[in-house]
Amino acid sequence: MDKIKKNFGFGCMRLPMKGDQVDTEETCRMVDAFLDAGFNYFDTAHGYLDGKSELALKDCLTSRYPRDRYILTNKLTNFYFKKEEEIRPFFESQLEACGVDYFDFYLMHAQNEEIFKFFKSCHAYETAFELKKEGKIRHVGISFHDRAEILEQILTEYPEIEVVQIQFNYVDYDDPAVQSRKCYEICRKFNKPVLVMEPVKGGNLVNLPEEAKKVIEDLHGGSPASYAIRFAAGFPGMMMVLSGMSSLAQMQDNISFMKDFKPLDETEMEAVKKVQAIFRSMNLIPCTACRYCTAGCPKKISIPDLFAIMNTKQLYHDWNADYYYNAVHTAPGRKASDCIKCGKCEKACPQHLQIRKLLEEVAKEFENNQGE
Ligand code: SF4
Numbered sequence: 001m002d003k004i005k006k007n008f009g010f011g012c013m014r015l016p017m018k019g020d021q022v023d024t025e026e027t028c029r030m031v032d033a034f035l036d037a038g039f040n041y042f043d044t045a046h047g048y049l050d051g052k053s054e055l056a057l058k059d060c061l062t063s064r065y066p067r068d069r070y071i072l073t074n075k076l077t078n079f080y081f082k083k084e085e086e087i088r089p090f091f092e093s094q095l096e097a098c099g100v101d102y103f104d105f106y107l108m109h110a111q112n113e114e115i116f117k118f119f120k121s122c123h124a125y126e127t128a129f130e131l132k133k134e135g136k137i138r139h140v141g142i143s144f145h146d147r148a149e150i151l152e153q154i155l156t157e158y159p160e161i162e163v164v165q166i167q168f169n170y171v172d173y174d175d176p177a178v179q180s181r182k183c184y185e186i187c188r189k190f191n192k193p194v195l196v197m198e199p200v201k202g203g204n205l206v207n208l209p210e211e212a213k214k215v216i217e218d219l220h221g222g223s224p225a226s227y228a229i230r231f232a233a234g235f236p237g238m239m240m241v242l243s244g245m246s247s248l249a250q251m252q253d254n255i256s257f258m259k260d261f262k263p264l265d266e267t268e269m270e271a272v273k274k275v276q277a278i279f280r281s282m283n284l285i286p287c288t289a290c291r292y293c294t295a296g297c298p299k300k301i302s303i304p305d306l307f308a309i310m311n312t313k314q315l316y317h318d319w320n321a322d323y324y325y326n327a328v329h330t331a332p333g334r335k336a337s338d339c340i341k342c343g344k345c346e347k348a349c350p351q352h353l354q355i356r357k358l359l360e361e362v363a364k365e366f367e368n369n370q371g372e
Pocket residue numbers: 296297298299300301303338339340341342343344345346355356359
């Protein structure tokens with residue numbers, strides 16, 4: 001772990017796109033700027049951008065820089081194996097896609113009660129520890145989305161786990177479903193360095209509601225993202241805060257305040273508490289747009305986009321949201337009311353959202369006047 005240079009990492013799940021392909025020129029510029037500024041941690045997974053994130057890292061990072069210039073984390077995701085024998089071939093395909101012969105960190109992806117049981121039944125953890133002995137993984141960890149008690153169970157059963165990635169941001173800090181604070185406390189109890197995902201809550205803490213925006217502007221300091229990322233990075237034991245950046249401009253903003261990182265001071269912390277309270281009062285759908293739910297939906301409903309539109313309408317009372325609902329995100333047969341309530345999406349949702357119920361509310365909001 002001593003290869004890690006700074007506490008800010010490049011999450012490669014929202015790379016810049018040109019149509020449905022990664023914009024490799026912009027990604028190369030981002031990689032160069034990131035490394036030039038002294039950062040070196042990159043995070044990917046096979047599911048990010050349908051496998052294109054791994055390939056983009058080969059094009060933009062691993063084929064252009066020597067192996068000791070960067071730290072690369074990849075993950076074992078439950079969608080891509082059904083039994084133990086399929087894990088190694090999948091892992092080898094990830095090494096090849098990324099153009100490396102080892103991963104610095106390899107995480108058991110999106111662990112929750114159910115997925116953990118499946119991983120155990122396939123000896124996934126044991127396989128990862130063997131790969132570590134073979135030198136193909138330097139450190140084994142987990143990324144986690146469930147209640148703190150399940151995290152405690154996993155860390156008790158597998159003390160060999162070296163790092164834990166959790167969702168941690170100032171809105172989810174005391175959220176009863178996400179339990180950021182409680183999960184963080186478990187990591188501290190087991191003395192595991194923490195990797196933070198979703199510090200800006202899928203962009204929700206970047207595009208703030210007006211009232212919250214004003215609180216941040218009154219500080220006359222950095223961008224809304226800067227406060228969210230510095231909040232997460234300021235807790236003891238936070239080894240790395242990841243940000244899923246989509247443009248050079250976003251990256252430059254992040255570099256500007258993470259290059260010489262300072263935790264939030266008292267006034268800034270007070271402002272963040274005010275923003276927390278504003279979010280709580282607004283009753284928004286806490287979707288992070290990770291899109292894990294969409295792959296298995298038999299009706300191909302654009303679940304996160306519909307939730308984003310619903311939140312936009314709630315925040316800004318924006319007529320434009322109706323246009324987006326009807327003209328952009330609901331092709332025939334893919335409206336919220338087309339949901340057949342199979343529940344597949346809810347099993348995949350790391351935020352434990354009651355998607356079926358929420359889609360009923362979306363349908364009520366946007367489909368009422370259309371005689372359907
Ligand atoms: S419950 Fe509805 S939205 Fe979810 S996967 Fe099934 S059809 Fe799709």
